[in-house]
Amino acid sequence: MSLDKRMLDLGTEPAAGPRPNFFDDPAMDRVWDVLVALTTELAVTRTRLDSLERVLAEHDCVPTDAVEQWQADEKTSLTQAQAQQEMLARVFRGLAQDVPGKS
Amino acid sequence: MSATAEHSRTAAAPPGGGALPLPMTSMEQHAALPKLSHDDRVRFQVAAGVNGFLSQTLLPLLQRAAAERVEPRIEAELKRPAKDRHEYRAFLEQDLTWRLWSRMRRANMESVQQAARLAVLPQLPDLVQTSRELIERAGNLQLASGLKAPGYLKRLHSHLMPGGYITELGDDDVAAGAAYELGVYAVLGGKSGPASDRAGRATVAWLAEHRPGWKPKRILDLGCGIGANTTAIARAFPEAEIVAVDAGAPMLRQGAARAAALGVDNIRFVQGNAERPPLGDDEQFDLITSLMVLHETSRPGTRKIFQACARHLAPGGLTFHLEQPPYRDKPLLEQCLRDWDGRYNNEAFWSAMHDSDLAAQLRASGFDDAEVYETEANAAQIGATKKTQEDYGRGGAWYVVVGEKPRLQEVRQ
Numbered sequence: 001m002s003l004d005k006r007m008l009d010l011g012t013e014p015a016a017g018p019r020p021n022f023f024d025d026p027a028m029d030r031v032w033d034v035l036v037a038l039t040t041e042l043a044v045t046r047t048r049l050d051s052l053e054r055v056l057a058e059h060d061c062v063p064t065d066a067v068e069q070w071q072a073d074e075k076t077s078l079t080q081a082q083a084q085q086e087m088l089a090r091v092f093r094g095l096a097q098d099v100p101g102k103s
Numbered sequence: 104m105s106a107t108a109e110h111s112r113t114a115a116a117p118p119g120g121g122a123l124p125l126p127m128t129s130m131e132q133h134a135a136l137p138k139l140s141h142d143d144r145v146r147f148q149v150a151a152g153v154n155g156f157l158s159q160t161l162l163p164l165l166q167r168a169a170a171e172r173v174e175p176r177i178e179a180e181l182k183r184p185a186k187d188r189h190e191y192r193a194f195l196e197q198d199l200t201w202r203l204w205s206r207m208r209r210a211n212m213e214s215v216q217q218a219a220r221l222a223v224l225p226q227l228p229d230l231v232q233t234s235r236e237l238i239e240r241a242g243n244l245q246l247a248s249g250l251k252a253p254g255y256l257k258r259l260h261s262h263l264m265p266g267g268y269i270t271e272l273g274d275d276d277v278a279a280g281a282a283y284e285l286g287v288y289a290v291l292g293g294k295s296g297p298a299s300d301r302a303g304r305a306t307v308a309w310l311a312e313h314r315p316g317w318k319p320k321r322i323l324d325l326g327c328g329i330g331a332n333t334t335a336i337a338r339a340f341p342e343a344e345i346v347a348v349d350a351g352a353p354m355l356r357q358g359a360a361r362a363a364a365l366g367v368d369n370i371r372f373v374q375g376n377a378e379r380p381p382l383g384d385d386e387q388f389d390l391i392t393s394l395m396v397l398h399e400t401s402r403p404g405t406r407k408i409f410q411a412c413a414r415h416l417a418p419g420g421l422t423f424h425l426e427q428p429p430y431r432d433k434p435l436l437e438q439c440l441r442d443w444d445g446r447y448n449n450e451a452f453w454s455a456m457h458d459s460d461l462a463a464q465l466r467a468s469g470f471d472d473a474e475v476y477e478t479e480a481n482a483a484q485i486g487a488t489k490k491t492q493e494d495y496g497r498g499g500a501w502y503v504v505v506g507e508k509p510r511l512q513e514v515r516q
C-alpha cells in the first residue's frame with residue numbers, strides 16, 4: 001500500500017516540544033536521523049526479501065531468476081515510484097521536520 | 104528452503120545478549136487493534152531491536168566512556184568530582200558516545216511514533232467505525248466534549264507522539280489511542296507482555312502481597328490512557344466497579360473499544376481532568392491508582408491529583424501511584440541517564456518529579472492522618488522481565504507512593 005502526499009504530510013508531523021541537537025554541528029544530528037531510519041528501512045526490506053523467498057520456496061513454483069527476467073510496465077513503475085516516495089519521506093523525516101526558526 | 108532462509112532461521116542472541124524483541128503478532132489480538140502490514144510489523148520489531156542495541160551494547164560503552172573519559176576530565180578541570188548531575192552532564196554532553204547514544208535513542212523514538220502514525224492513518228475510518236460499534240454495544244464510555252485539557256498535555260507531546268493524547272483528527276477519532284497501543288508495545292519490544300500491562304499486573308501482585316485477600320469494590324484509575332494496565336486490574340477484580348479517567352478522548356475511545364473487544368465489562372471510561380475528576384463530591388473508592396501519569400503533569404497538577412485522591416478515597420482505602428524511582432542518592436551518571444526522558448523525550452514533569460519527595464507531597468495533600476510510605480513494585484516478580492542491562496527510565500522496577508486511610512473505627516479512637 002502506498003500513502004499519498006496528504007497522508008504523508010499528516011503522518012510525518014512532528015510532536016510539539018523542543019527538538020534537541022546533540023552534536024556541535026546540527027548537520028551531524030540530521031545525518032544520524034537519516035541513518036537510523038535508513039537502517040530500519042533496510043532491515044525491513046531484507047526481512048521482506050527473506051519472507052518472499054520463503055513464500056516462493058513453500059509454493060515451489062517460481063524460478064529463481066523470475067525477478068531478473070521481469071520488467072515493470074509504466075503503470076507499475078509509477079506505483080513503485082510512489083512507494084519509493086514513501087520510503088524517502090520516512091528516511092528524510094529528520095530533515096523535513098527541521099523547520100528554520102522553530103527548533 | 105534456500106540457504107539464506109536456513110541461515111537466518113538460527114536466531115542468535117543479539118549483540119550484548121539481551122532478549123530478542125517479540126514480533127508484533129504476539130500482541131494480544133482484539134477487534135479494535137490496528138491491522139499491520141508485513142513491513143509495518145517488521146518496522147516495529149526492528150525499532151525494538153535498535154532500542155535493544157542501544158541499551159545492551161551502546162549503554163555499557165557509555166558507562167565505560169564515563170568512567171574512563173568523562174570523570175577523569177571532570178577531576179582534571181574541577182580538581183574534585185562533580186557536585187550534582189547538572190555539573191556532571193555539562194561534561195558528559197561533550198562525550199562522543201553520549202552524543203551517539205542520545206541521537207540514536209531520540210531518532211529511534213521519533214521513528215517508532217512516526218511508524219505508528221503512518222500505520223494508523225490510512226485505516227482510520229475503519230478503526231473509527233469498529234470502535235463506534237464496540238462502544239455503542241458496551242456503553243462503557245462517557246466523554247466531556249468541552250473539556251479544557253491541562254496546559255502540559257498541549258504544550259508537550261509526551262514521548263514524541265505527534266498530536267499528543269488530546270488532538271482529534273475528526274469525529275470519534277481514535278488515532279492517538281491506536282498509535283499509542285502499537286508504540287508502547289514496540290518501544291518495549293513486547294517486554295510489557297502481550298497486553299502491555301506489566302505495570303497493572305505488578306500492581307495486582309503488590310496488592311495481593313500487602314493486602315492478601317483484599318477485594319476493593321470500587322476502583323478509580325487516574326490517567327488510564329488506553330486502559331492497558333486498568334484492564335489487568337479489572338481482570339484481577341472482576342466483581343469490582345472501575346472508573347478510568349483520562350483527558351484524551353482518542354485514548355479513551357481506543358480504551359473503551361479495546362476493553363469491550365476483550366470482553367472486560369467492569370470498566371467505565373470517563374473523560375476528565377485527573378486534577379478534578381468528574382465525580383460527585385461524596386463519591387468514594389476503595390482503591391485509587393495512577394500508573395506512570397504524574398511525570399507527565401506538573402507540581403501543582405500532582406498536588407491537585409493527590410488532593411482529589413484524599414477527597415475520594417474511602418476510609419480504609421488505599422491510593423497507589425507508580426513511577427520510576429527518584430534520583431536521590433543514585434550515582435550522577437545514572438541520574439543523567441534516567442533524566443534523559445525529561446530532557447529529550449518531552450516528559451513535562453519528569454526531571455522535577457524525580458528530584459522531589461512524592462511521599463511528602465502526598466502527605467501534605469490531605470493524607471496527614473493516613474499512613475503514607477514509599478515502596479516498590481517489580482515486573483520481575485510476575486515473571487515479566489528477564490534480568491538484562493537496565494534501560495534506565497524504561498525498566499520494570501518501579502517506585503510507588505502509597506497512602507492508606509485509617510478505617511472508620513480507627514478514626515474515632
Ligand SMILES: C[S@@+](CC[C@H](N)C(=O)[O-])C[C@H]1O[C@@H](n2cnc3c(N)ncnc32)[C@H](O)[C@@H]1O
Nearest residue numbers: 268326327328332349350351376377378394396
Ligand atoms: C503514559 S500514559 C499512561 C497510561 C496508563 N496509566 C498506563 O499505565 O498505560 C499517561 C496518561 O495520563 C493522561 N493524563 C496526564 N495528565 C492528565 C490529567 N491531568 N488528567 C487526565 N489525564 C491525564 C494522559 O492523557 C495519558 O493518557
